[in-house]
Amino acid sequence: MSLLTINGLEKTFKHGSTEEKILKGIDLDLSKGDMTALVGASGSGKSTLLTIAAGLQEATGGEIIFDSENLTALDDEQVREIRAKRFGFVFQQAHLVPFLTVQEQLELMLDTAELKWSKEERRQEIEDILEKVEMQHHRDSYPDSLSGGEKQRVAIARAVIHQPEILFADEPTASLDSKRSKEVMRLLTSLTKESSITVLMVTHDESALEYADYTVQMKDGLIEYPG
């Protein structure tokens, strides 16, 4: 069952009087619970595709249908609400809030998603996710005292704690060594499969592809189909 459908997506950037077309009409379907990896050379448009699909940038043309709703027709506040409640994000850098402890990062996400959970449910969910990402002993630590791998584990916990329907991951292992990359990918896969979260992931890391259900190759703003 298709959760997110992209039809004829286009994106053009203007640099002064010149225009550069980054996406030239992308069609893509993401099914519920699947992990799709976007691969391709730098400049192929994969990160642009991910950020537009995630509602972080506007498209120049085409449409994005999420759960029967046309994201490209919604206003900024409606898109923000979808991002807060139904999307999750993991970036190349962890991008944790520097003045919040690990536990507070998770609480912030629950507040932002405006979930109607009881205090006990919130506490339990935080406990569970901290245990899954093995960060329960760092609950009161600030980001500046964590290693790169630890930060990324917290970022993954933050991205899934509100049980989003889609997780957008932009090169989640790019800043990690191969050992940490595998750990992070295993964690990402187990957490998303467990809750049937659909994942759209951009990666350059070939080892990350083994966790993906589908791999989509991009070249020059278009999807390159085999054969």
Add this chain to the structure above:
Amino acid sequence: MKMAWQEIMKSKTRYLILGAIIFLISLLTMIISGLANGLSYDNASLIKELPAGTFYMEEEAEGQYNFSSLDGETMEEVETVSSEVMFLSIQMGEIEDADEKRHSVAFVSTANNDYFPSIETGGLVLDASIMEEGITAGDGVTNGMLDHSLTVDEFVEHQKFSHAPVAFINHDDFQRMYSTDDFQLAFIPGDEAPHMDGYNQFTNDEFLDTLPSYSAEQLSLNMIVVFLFVISGMLFGIFFYMINVQKIATYGILKAVGVKTSKLFKMMWVQMFIITVIALLLSVAISQLVGIVMPEGMPFLLTIDSASMMSLVFLVIGFIGSTASGIQISKVEPMQAINQGGI
């Protein structure tokens, strides 16, 4: 609220510096304002201690009370308009004590008076500040324009005019000194201010503004206070701008995960409120302490009411300054943060 406080606690030095600057500038503003009020009070407590009312001055005097003259006929006319009218004359002069030491005073003579002491002929009631110059009750003092001496009956508090102690004098003695039976001014207390042909009307504050030394002095001091408010507003704006610039990546990522822009503004306002209130409480406390320890010769007056009003103005300025600088928050794009890297 919680997130705002968490950030203050995590970045103590940054907010301590901001708080220290707000504290210093608000303290400076309050001290200058206290000195301005003190000087103003020292200059004109004779008028400031009167209830609100209306002063009448001869039109031909063109706003200079010492050129005004209300003759007997006019005074009767004014009395028919209001039974509460008081007449008064003020002349700068001097008295000489037994040691032939001269003291500047403002001679004040009144009629129909409910607000100032009544003086018998040959008597004198002086502002208490002159006691510091060695004059005591019962002393005899002279004035070159009088053929008899005057006896100091008693002292009264807070009666100064043009920075000189007021000397309340009987009108007969005043008449002998200045060769005029007329009064310069009529004063009707309260809101009732009937129009009288040939006379200009002034409220208490308007009358004070007709005194050249008073208006020039107050204008300069008030300009300093206004500039301090403007500067503090700019400082608020600049500091919050700098803090916001440093936090653009954080704002961007918070927006990316769906935090409302209004929540980010609320966070900034709460931080501004917490820092400003703490700084202002310290400023008010210290400025009150300054008022207590200030030497007598340095008039200082800052009531809790005026300090509170100034604090309110600072809060409003802080709100405007931080909001203006925070406009950049609404312009932050999540993509900026993602592309910038971060923690």
